[in-house]
Amino acid sequence: MTEPQPPRDAARIAQQDEPALVARVVAGDRAAFGVLVERYAAVARRVARAVLGNPEDADDAAQDAMLSALLKLDQYDPRRPFGPWLLRIVANAATDRRRRRTVRRAEPLDVGLTAGGPRPDTTVERRALGERLRQALAELPERRRLAVVLFDVEGYSHAEIAGMLGLPEGTVRSEVFHARRRLRALLGDWKEEGWKDR
């Protein structure tokens, strides 16, 4: 059994300078916008991919969201952290794109992987686990998917996620719990083998 993990502050993005950065962007400083884009590109792409599955669609949605944020920066409240504000836009952009159903289809997974076949013990283990996880995520309701990614991957608190998704905090807690349980069930055979080093 592993001990409960502490909050991974390293996963959080420094926020102290962001009101100043945003003010510079609003004043027309292109370099400041570049700093924000570089800082949040990875998390925006991951969150969009959690919704859309397909990496190309996810990148399109993440780009749309960042440009939308640029146009809406005058609506940003500098007393609040920038990350949740941006990720709310990202999540909405990804959801809108998925609803429009113009998304490219995600590549079909290997039958052996989706059917819960034996754990490969070759160098493709990590890739296979990634595919299994993406498939498992895709089977979750979107809200649940976003909640667990924002909590366990990006390190945001339940309250912050509640703000991003427009949900009560208790609902977010419940969604994270059920998502974790479902992911573990879907990845049962991997769980038995342990996956820390994959």
Add this chain to the structure above:
Amino acid sequence: MEGQMKEPLPFDHRPDALLGDALRRALEPGDDGAAFVARVLARAEELRAVSWHAVLARWARAGVAAAVLVALAAGYLVGRAAAAPATRPTVADVLMSPPARGAEVEVVLASVIGN
């Protein structure tokens, strides 16, 4: 077992590092992100140019509309001024001038008396 995922406590407020790391790897785009950042910044530049042109276009439309309004107003005022009577007689002019219809009244009276 070390590294094995465990059943989560209900509503655990602590992120699960094992699950989080695995999900992060699964969702990573697989590149360093430089191309994505460049793409976003390039598109942002395009948007700036488009929005600048849009501002100019709005100003141009507003300018044309304002010029039309000014021209219409000026035309109206000029036309009104041309149609107005030259000058109105003052009260003093009216009192001091001889009655304009005096002769006509006399002619009418004479014709009545003559009949």
